[in-house]
Amino acid sequence: MNDYDALRDYLLRQKQAEFVLSFEQIEEIIGAALPRAANRASWWDSLRSPDIQMPQREACLAAGFKAVRMPDGQSVRFTKMKKDGRRPG
Numbered sequence: 001m002n003d004y005d006a007l008r009d010y011l012l013r014q015k016q017a018e019f020v021l022s023f024e025q026i027e028e029i030i031g032a033a034l035p036r037a038a039n040r041a042s043w044w045d046s047l048r049s050p051d052i053q054m055p056q057r058e059a060c061l062a063a064g065f066k067a068v069r070m071p072d073g074q075s076v077r078f079t080k081m082k083k084d085g086r087r088p089g
Contacts, residue, residue, distance in 0.1 A: 003030050004059035007030050007060070008063045021075060023076070038056075039069075039073055041069040043069070060078065064080055066079045066081055
């Protein structure tokens with residue numbers, strides 16, 4: 001089990017198509033501190049460098065969500081993807 005399995009499981013239980021979680025909330029979900037790299041928007045980008053294994057990205061995608069760090073640098077917007085991998089709407 002990697003650190004982000006708990007995030008995946010949390011996302012799988014969500015009914016909302018879009019919501020925001022603070023870094024603090026995410027740390028509570030995973031039961032660990034996020035790495036300093038989490039402050040970079042690119043760390044959360046679901047579409048960046050798909051050939052590189054990134055457990056936080058894999059957890060989000062496995063749950064059917066795209067993650068984007070918010071401009072405040074302290075939270076992440078999760079958006080449910082359509083079955084074909086695109087954002088809804």
